[in-house]
Amino acid sequence: MPTHYSDLTSTGSGYGSEKPPSTFGFSESTFTYEELAMATNGFSNQNLLGQGGFGYVHKGILPNGKVVAIKQLKVGSGQGEREFQAEVEVINRVHHRHLVSLVGYCISGAQRLLVYEFVSNSTLEFHLHGKGRPTMAWPMRMKIALGSAKGLAYLHEDCHPKIIHRDIKAANILIDENFEAKVADFGLAKLALDTDTHVSTRVMGTFGYLAPEYASSGKLSDKSDVFSFGVVLLELITGHQPIDKTHSFTDDSMVEWARPLLAQALEKGKFDGLVDARLQNDYNTSEMACMIACAAACVRHSGRRRPKMSQVVRALEGNLSPDELNEGVIPGHSMIYSSSESTQYSTQEYKQDMMKFRKLALESQELDQGISETSGPSSDFGQNQSASSGEGQQSGQTTQDIEQGRTNKDIFGKSS
Template sequence: MSTDTIPSLSSPPAPEFPSTTPDTATSPAPSQPSIIGPSSLAPFPETTTNIDGGSRNVALTGLITGVVLGATFVLLGVCIFVCFYKRKKRKLKKKKKEDIEASINRDSLDPKDNSNNLQQWSSSEIGQNLFTYEDLSKATSNFSNTNLLGQGGFGYVHRGVLVDGTLVAIKQLKSGSGQGEREFQAEIQTISRVHHRHLVSLLGYCITGAQRLLVYEFVPNKTLEFHLHEKERPVMEWSKRMKIALGAAKGLAYLHEDCNPKTIHRDVKAANILIDDSYEAKLADFGLARSSLDTDTHVSTRIMGTFGYLAPEYASSGKLTEKSDVFSIGVVLLELITGRRPVDKSQPFADDDSIVDWVGYLVSLTTTFNKLLNFTSCSRQNL
């Protein structure tokens, strides 16, 4: 068989099927996630933690908490303090009210109700002479004005001569007044138990009905006020002034330091310092005197004393101490040095009428001290 006669066999064309292989030439390749490049990843929010900022927040929170707690405790403490303060203030106010009421009750004592008790107490406790009203009336020529030594808010003082010839000074207190009764009791309670050469001695007393009389030793040379301020009196020598000052100070020191109980005079002034023939001073008039036992617990609701001699702290608070007397004796010393009254509107006492302010003003100038001294008839050599 010839090869030419054999028909040639050929393969039929292959059927065309849709290609499943993408045409890389015409279609872009689908994006595949990459484990290397971050550029193909979608952005996510940052979740990193700021460590320093968190610490600051914690510290700030703690600080605020501490401040709040501290302020709370402080406020609580203030509230407690205010409560205790108001409570204490109420107690003090109540106590002061009770003191005032007690003082008013003491001040309102009826002399008639006390006369029998006072007479019984006096005769048993004092041990002084008990005079009759007739005895003293006779001694003073029926309380004649010719025997009148002085007078004041308390009553009158007369010169008298007892049956045995003893010279006496008889103080007749105003009858029927509570103040006179209190002064009478204060005089007896105080002066009957004190004995000092610079204190006036009590010789006796008289209680007759509403009449209250006290009998003292007679001191002949009148008062310091008379010698310093009476018109047409010669100026007192410095040696005498010094002697009087020392005597008055010794008498006051005895009351404050050696008495039992200690006593506060409450009315130290030139008019209550008596002078004897040798110019020895004797402190007198104990009608306002108070025992230190009373002053420890009592605030006076009635300021007693003489204007110009009152200590400022006593006048403002009513609390009485020995310092009140010390201030008063200091004013007396200024009187002795300057020859001027404690209060005198006729004198140029700086911007005030007080000798204390005037002296303080001059002393502050340091160059005008000599203006304080009373040189009217005393030489500087006698200072």
């Protein structure tokens, strides 16, 4: 296990860089605060990529010409301290082409900064939902689904202990210039021992993406991430956002709206009403059927009946049939279970629980800072692209906002 964050805490002052203990195992570069200030032109607003309760993310250029995203912890932010600890503990474990990589760090007095690779082509949320954006072609959607699935499978099955991301969403899937996906933002991630079936924790994540058993009880497992990924697949299939007041599922989740359409698509091969109309039927039918099967399996109410991410990868690659993925479960007809999965409860009860949960979180936000629900592209590391022109759509509010008092604001301006 990595050294705890308390071991990284410095009592020093000034702008020099302080190195964590060698037991932490960092192989990345250390930077001074002055070096990172110079790289970002004094952390100027022109280089601002994103902001949240934790602090700010700026675009920077290192002396060797490497472009980076620099995440700066807001001094005195308790939630930011926890997110910084989680990212530091997790990111040193992960090395995968479909995960955003750490370049280095800076610990200087009260300052805490992480330096990441810069991913130049914004987020999946921006490309799918940004106002005025061209329709994302089907091959791009398929490529992004497979890449992000591989990144998530690596976290769950190739890391020891496994890593539960806890905030999988379209805004946290970054896109590079070749439209390869990179999963980002490990600020809410949890390390889970292989012997643990679940971890009881405070509920944090993003509305519209939360697995029902996690939202209702705080019992977290890798299958919670699988559910969230299923919602992302539904976004790729339908072109809708999980919370979209312009659509018919204003009060109910996109998942509940999609369930009967998923069943119809898989049983009868009818995609009408489910597939994004903007595609104008320009997609590979077998690939679409495969992604629909994956989405239906991932968003099952019962966590233990959801597939592993490695199975999802194999299915998206065409190496696992829908029948194998379903494992005898009739699509669209999986049972709803309570958090212990020992008793059934009704769909209506589930909807009521989620509505109460959402109401509580929004009330907490209003008490904190009078926050509105309007939000836009919300990744920490996406390139500035849309705020200045009014682009960006509403994205789900996060339950981490309850403690942070933050919204996912329009953070994409003109590229510098």
